[in-house]
Amino acid sequence: ESKEAQMAYFEAFPNTWMEYIVTYQFDPDDKEGRKNLYFAGHKHVYAFEYKLNLIPDSLYYKKLVNIAIGGRIDADAANYLQSCVKSHMIDHSEQILNALAPLCKRHRFEFWEFYFSNIVKSADIEEELNRLVELHKNCHPEDVQMMKDAFKYFYNGVNFFSHGYLDAD
Template structure:
């Protein structure tokens, strides 16, 4: 429980904790090099945390997240892995949130810089699974997929550098 409570609660806390920053002049190290290990522990080692608390926190971290290498990719992978068997729990964590926040979650979830067949299959799976119980979220999924899949720039690339 202490690890769960100490883990970042928002995207800003998460990215500030795990983004790449060179060590400072006094030799203090940041947590960039531990991001993968910490995300692995968050994803696989917290099986005693109640699902409602766990997925609320996971959703909260993903809202506002931006696709990029390393720490954002670890987070996106964690969310996608959990979506395989726990999509209902994730949708329940999203349910009480404002539409804009829910859309930001789906934006991050479907953000990808290239076309990948498995992501298209995932959209179809989620739509089929939740179209009757969560029609509003299914529409948000489709809209986010339309705008943020296959062509989103990584956040470390400036607008001037992008194609």
């Protein structure tokens, strides 16, 4: 609950997608969870999402965006992170867009790719795109276009990365 404890947790949490997924991905050869923190992933992401209320927004959202860039949708760890990002997008989309602003277009697009990646159609995700477009079309037109493009290519039909690539049938 203290600022020092929250900062220590925040600093210990992974900083990039690669650090995150190596820390929390499932390893079928590690049934006892000795190689990584797969079995603690849900609790760790929950704490990162809900318990760090004393971390300045600018630091928090910069890190959250940085972890999501390059993310690939999958079960468990990737799903926990995507849910965390989507949860924060509800009330903090401006802070997230501000964290994205100084990044190059490619990295911003990779963020939106992860954000909108989904296996099947979902009215909730379609509504979320429309909400974000309406909310930010005047202030962040370039990011709104990236959202639309990422939605177009990564919504409804992206495979879990652990399953490989399937035919486009």
